Amino acid sequence: METIIDKSLEELFEEKIANEIRIEPKDWMPEQYRKTLVRQISQHAHSEIVGMLPEGNWITRAPSLKRKAILLSKVQDEAGHGLYLYSAAETLGTSRDQMIADLHSGKAKYSSIFNYPTLSWADIGAIGWLVDGAAIMNQVPLIRTSYGPYARAMVRVCKEESFHQRQGFEIMMTLCNGAPAQKKMAQEAFNRWWWPTLMMFGPKDSESPNTEQSMRWKIKRFTNDELRQRFVDMMVPQAEFLGLTVPDKDLTWNEAKNGYDFGDVDWEEFWNVVKGNGPCNKDRLSTRVKAHEEGAWVREAALAHAQKRAQREAEKQA
Amino acid sequence: MDLQHTPTAALQNYSPELRVLLFDYTLQLADTSLILGHRLSEWCGHGPILEQDLAMANIALDLIGETRSLYQYAAELEGKGRTEDDLAYLREAVEYKNPLLVEQPNGDFADTVMRQFIFDGFHFFLLKDLQNSPDPGLAGIAAKSFKEASYHLKWSSEWIIRLGDGTEESKRRIEKALSNLWRYSGELFAMTQTEKQLAQASFIPEYSALQPQWEAHVAKVFAEATLEVPQNVFMQKGGKTGLHTEHLGYLLTELQYLQRAYPGLEW
Numbered sequence A: 001m002e003t004i005i006d007k008s009l010e011e012l013f014e015e016k017i018a019n020e021i022r023i024e025p026k027d028w029m030p031e032q033y034r035k036t037l038v039r040q041i042s043q044h045a046h047s048e049i050v051g052m053l054p055e056g057n058w059i060t061r062a063p064s065l066k067r068k069a070i071l072l073s074k075v076q077d078e079a080g081h082g083l084y085l086y087s088a089a090e091t092l093g094t095s096r097d098q099m100i101a102d103l104h105s106g107k108a109k110y111s112s113i114f115n116y117p118t119l120s121w122a123d124i125g126a127i128g129w130l131v132d133g134a135a136i137m138n139q140v141p142l143i144r145t146s147y148g149p150y151a152r153a154m155v156r157v158c159k160e161e162s163f164h165q166r167q168g169f170e171i172m173m174t175l176c177n178g179a180p181a182q183k184k185m186a187q188e189a190f191n192r193w194w195w196p197t198l199m200m201f202g203p204k205d206s207e208s209p210n211t212e213q214s215m216r217w218k219i220k221r222f223t224n225d226e227l228r229q230r231f232v233d234m235m236v237p238q239a240e241f242l243g244l245t246v247p248d249k250d251l252t253w254n255e256a257k258n259g260y261d262f263g264d265v266d267w268e269e270f271w272n273v274v275k276g277n278g279p280c281n282k283d284r285l286s287t288r289v290k291a292h293e294e295g296a297w298v299r300e301a302a303l304a305h306a307q308k309r310a311q312r313e314a315e316k317q318a
Numbered sequence B: 001m002d003l004q005h006t007p008t009a010a011l012q013n014y015s016p017e018l019r020v021l022l023f024d025y026t027l028q029l030a031d032t033s034l035i036l037g038h039r040l041s042e043w044c045g046h047g048p049i050l051e052q053d054l055a056m057a058n059i060a061l062d063l064i065g066e067t068r069s070l071y072q073y074a075a076e077l078e079g080k081g082r083t084e085d086d087l088a089y090l091r092e093a094v095e096y097k098n099p100l101l102v103e104q105p106n107g108d109f110a111d112t113v114m115r116q117f118i119f120d121g122f123h124f125f126l127l128k129d130l131q132n133s134p135d136p137g138l139a140g141i142a143a144k145s146f147k148e149a150s151y152h153l154k155w156s157s158e159w160i161i162r163l164g165d166g167t168e169e170s171k172r173r174i175e176k177a178l179s180n181l182w183r184y185s186g187e188l189f190a191m192t193q194t195e196k197q198l199a200q201a202s203f204i205p206e207y208s209a210l211q212p213q214w215e216a217h218v219a220k221v222f223a224e225a226t227l228e229v230p231q232n233v234f235m236q237k238g239g240k241t242g243l244h245t246e247h248l249g250y251l252l253t254e255l256q257y258l259q260r261a262y263p264g265l266e267w
């Protein structure tokens, strides 16, 4: 019989993956697995942080005190998600500072959805309902992802994302049951967010170079197209319930596949936004860079004060 | 449950004059926590460190929670069928009764911390005492918010110390914030007619009794922060009687935008 000692580290790793045993920070892992995870987790963390901006844009204009509190608390949750995810990525040996530097230099990406503007209050409903909805679709399978710290971070994140989605749906419902001006606002927001949300699942499988390896390592559990299909199937009835029209003339029920056929995403727009040409790419990034640069003196002061304290403590001991 | 001590039951025994006094006062407290909570919420997504972004959002949420309880209670005291949102969204700047301090713009992080610190000490000692008010409405809200206010005071005191005893730059910035904002501290303790009458009737504390406690805390924190307590500063006031700085009008324009643009709708 083969003993553990006879096996190479790589074989051990592959065996864990095959047996659904979580990979933990101290375990040996292929360099490419580590890299893929750092890229994915940090990208996810950056998305949470940049994602605070479009919705944060309406905190000061929320239409009631209750909505203001819910929205502020939601955006705060996103900051918390960013924090857990940065911590999960740090277990792979990359510091938060480094990840943030990569975001600011443009080397690291974040979800393109946040490069679209929030133009009316209904956008806050649409984002909660659609964007958090798509995030859940993408992230629930990650609870079973092979890397332990990432999987555990996802448990809490997903729980909160489903609150967000319910709150977003509730905003949409209030608008759709409200005055004609509110219903119009809701439909317009839906029209603007529907297609960008479908893009959140990433390029078509045929054009997604990382998918195959990620599926083999059980980082990903479903392909982009599979998730996109599930999302459409879930959302169309909800849109009908709200009395909203899906902005897709090709949308039809396909009895044979027990799902919807839907129109093609505008991939040219998708790649353009990825490349930095979306309506808000420049603003989002410069806002983040500005907050970081203007906060430098605060971080330095906190560090300097902590050092002074430690030194005084040491002198007292001596 | 002791019905005499529920807010609604207590109101039955109040004279119309007392109800008006309590309404005015509750409204003033609500305006104060709303405006400060709103200001802090402007930081959301723009904080100097992710952890502090979270902390400021937390404090803002506490203040907005307190605001809601206060406006709801004010609406009950008034008894005219107005709601918390009517009170927040449909009053003009001159009707707002918050002290000038809380409407001051965020400035840099030092300005925000200093504004918060000056307010938090006042808020802490006020709520500590208000928990014992014979008015069950105010006492109940104060008891709930007092725990939160203790945390706020801890947060802002620690940052005053870090920034005062941090780097040369942080010291320069916190001193600048102090010289900008100290002149708004006096108004917190200057009692309006409403406050005087309520204090006389023992519904709220005399602020002259709170002030020394606040000064002692400020002195202690400033000493650790290597900051000097400013002396002989002329104190600005007016907010508590509706005479505001120019900043409040812009804040309310933003805050009230949807309710003003689409009157009478549910959101």
Ligand SMILES: [Fe+2]
Pocket (backbone or CB within 6 Å): A048, A077, A078, A081, A157, A161
């Ligand atoms: Fe999130």
Ligand SMILES: [Fe+2]
Pocket (backbone or CB within 6 Å): A048, A081, A135
């Ligand atoms: Fe997310």
Ligand SMILES: [Fe+2]
Pocket (backbone or CB within 6 Å): A078, A132, A160, A161, A164
């Ligand atoms: Fe979310």
